[in-house]
Amino acid sequence: AQTVTQSQPEMSVQEAETVTLSCTYDTSESDYYLFWYKQPPSRQMILVIRQEAYKQQNATENRFSVNFQKAAKSFSLKISDSQLGDAAMYFCAYRSLVVGAQKLVFGQGTRLTINP
Amino acid sequence: KAGVTQTPRYLIKTRGQQVTLSCSPISGHRSVSWYQQTPGQGLQFLFEYFSETQRNKGNFPGRFSGRQFSNSRSEMNVSTLELGDSALYLCASSHRDRDTQYFGPGTRLTVL
Numbered sequence: 453a454q455t456v457t458q459s460q461p462e463m464s465v466q467e468a469e470t471v472t473l474s475c476t477y478d479t480s481e482s483d484y485y486l487f488w489y490k491q492p493p494s495r496q497m498i499l500v501i502r503q504e505a506y507k508q509q510n511a512t513e514n515r516f517s518v519n520f521q522k523a524a525k526s527f528s529l530k531i532s533d534s535q536l537g538d539a540a541m542y543f544c545a546y547r548s549l550v551v552g553a554q555k556l557v558f559g560q561g562t563r564l565t566i567n568p
Numbered sequence: 569k570a571g572v573t574q575t576p577r578y579l580i581k582t583r584g585q586q587v588t589l590s591c592s593p594i595s596g597h598r599s600v601s602w603y604q605q606t607p608g609q610g611l612q613f614l615f616e617y618f619s620e621t622q623r624n625k626g627n628f629p630g631r632f633s634g635r636q637f638s639n640s641r642s643e644m645n646v647s648t649l650e651l652g653d654s655a656l657y658l659c660a661s662s663h664r665d666r667d668t669q670y671f672g673p674g675t676r677l678t679v680l
Contacts, residue, residue: 485668487668496672497674554623554624554666555613555626556669561610
């Protein structure tokens with residue numbers, strides 16, 4: 453079974469600075485998807501970024517980018533120019549591509565605080 | 569397009585009762601998954617439906633069941649509620665198998 457580990461329960465950053473959230477995972481599969489979701493106080497789970505394992509290029513979405521290291525099974529999220537609206541719980545998630553096993557497996561989350 | 573909707577948003581029940589939660593996926597999405605979120609256990613997968621068929625089920629007791637209708641709307645049912653069933657229940661939909669899952673706002677269930 454796949455597992456996802458987020459070793460930083462809490463992180464804080466000054467507004468406009470850069471912060472990196474860590475995630476490692478364990479799998480024996482070669483093809484899969486990885487995601488970062490954010491969950492603000494409203495509890496709505498919002499997609500931040502997606503990475504397909506077969507792609508060597510790291511995904512980027514505006515101020516959000518990932519560092520995907522497939523061999524090391526590492527998937528970190530970098531947030532540049534942090535804004536107050538980035539404050540949320542961030543979840544790393546793994547998704548198998550095997551039919552019938554395509555559930556999301558989540559890490560325990562990292563609570564990100566933005567200091568003005 | 570409208571997002572994933574879940575009803576009701578909040579629910580209070582007592583032990584032993586049963587509850588039904590509803591999820592309407594994004595228009596055109598055929599896959600619906602359910603997750604339970606609690607402070608202690610985090611986010612755990614309940615089930616996944618695709619074109620009215622349950623394709624995957626998480627490690628939950630038989631008191632938890634679900635179904636999907638021909639219009640892709642899904643319901644989950646919890647019978648004989650226990651205090652430990654208090655949680656945020658999240659529904660997510662995707663267009664096809666390999667597509668990204670988009671989440672609804674959740675239903676907050678409190679069991680007294």
